[in-house]
Amino acid sequence: MSTITSTNSLAVEDLGSAAQRDRRRRILDATITLAAQGGFDAVQMRGVAEQADVALGTLYRYFPSKIHLLVSALGREFERAEASLKDKPVPGDTASDRVIYVLRKTTRGLQGDPHLTEALTRAFMFADSTVATEIHAVGMQLSTMLTRAMDPERTEPTEDDIAIARVIGDVWLSSLVAWVTGRATANETAEHMERAVRMVLRD
Amino acid sequence: MSTITSTNSLAVEDLGSAAQRDRRRRILDATITLAAQGGFDAVQMRGVAEQADVALGTLYRYFPSKIHLLVSALGREFERAEASLKDKPVPGDTASDRVIYVLRKTTRGLQGDPHLTEALTRAFMFADSTVATEIHAVGMQLSTMLTRAMDPERTEPTEDDIAIARVIGDVWLSSLVAWVTGRATANETAEHMERAVRMVLRD
DNA sequence: GCCATAATAGGAACACGTTCCAGTTTGTCC
C-alpha cells in the first residue's frame, strides 16, 4: 500500500486507496464544517476526528498538526475557487479592473463565511516551514489567478507580472489579516486593496 | 492604588507604583530574553514568571495572554528602534532610496535576532481584536518611519503618502512572515521588498 | 484462503496556556 502524502494536500497522484481518499475527504469536510461554525478555536482535533468518524491517531496520520489540517483545507477551497473561475474570461477593460474583479469576488466569497476565513487565515499565518509545501501551492494558485486577470492573452506571465502579483498578494493577505482580527472593516479592506492595485498597475 | 493598564503597553501614564513598573519591566525583559533564545515556543508563561520572579497569576494580571505579552514586548522594542532613528536625517537622494534604507536597516536589525523576530512576528500575526490597541500603535510607528523617509521636509504626510506607506508595510509584513516561517531567505526578502518599493514609488 | 504488514480504533498520558483559589504580604486611610 502506498503511503499517504500527508504533507502535500494538492498532489493529485498517490492518494492511496479509495477508502483512504474517502477518509481524507471526510476529515477535510469536517474541518471546513467546524471552521465555518466557530472559527479556528472550534476546529478541535478530537471534534474533527469524531465528526469524520476516524480515530484521533488516524487524523494525525493524515495531517501531522492542526495547522497542516487547516492549510490543507484552505488549499482545497482554493482549488475549487480557481476551478470555478478557470474557464470564464475575466470581465473588465483594463488590467486593474480585471484584477480588482477577481479580488472582489474572492474576498466577498471569504467574507461571506467569516469564521471559516478566520480559521484558514490564522492557520496560514501561523504556519512554519514544515507547511511550506502547502503554503507555496496556495501562493501559486493566487498568483496564477492574478496574472491571468492581468494579462488574459498571455499563456506564460512575464517576470514583471509575477512580481506585481506577489505585491498584490501581500497586500491582500495583510488586509485579510487586518479584517479577520477585527482591525479593519470589510469596506476598508476592499478600498485599501483597490487602491493598492491601481497603485502598482497604472492603466 | 491605581489599576494596571494591562491592555495598553504604550501608554506612558498610569503605570502604577515603582514596584509595579519594575515588575512590568522584569516581565518584558524575561520575555525578550526567552524569545531571543528559542523563539515563540520558548516563551512559556511559567518560564517567564519564574525568570521575572513573579507568580504565574501575577504575570496574567499584568498581561492577559501570551499574545498580549509578546505584542507588548514588540511595542517596547519598536519604541526603542524608532527613538534611535528619530533625530538623524535619512540618507538617500530619492524617496525610494530613503525608504529602502529604513527598511534595510530595520529588517537587518530584526534578522540579526531570528528567534526574537519569529516570536514577535508570530504573536503579531496571531493577535485578535483584543490586542488591537497594541497592534495599531506598532502600525502607526512603522507608518511614521516610512512617511518620514518618503518626505523628510513635510511635517504632515499626505493621504497618498499614507496609502503608499501602508502598501509598503503590508509587503514588509508578508515578507517578514515568509522569512520567519522559512519560506524565503533573507536575500529574497530584501529583493522582493526593494522591488515593491520601487514599484509604488517610481522616482 | 493464509500470512505478513500496514492502517485504524480506542484511549491513556503529557505539555503548556489559562483559570482559580487559599493564604500571605503590601499599601492606604484613619
Place this chain on the structure above:
DNA sequence: GGACAAACTGGAACGTGTTCCTATTATGGC
C-alpha cells in the same frame, strides 16, 4: 499602629494539541 482592600504567592486544576501504546481490522502477495 490597626483595619481594610488590593496585590501577590504558590500551586492545583482544566482544556486542548500532541504523542504513545495495545488490540483489532483491512490489504496485498502467495
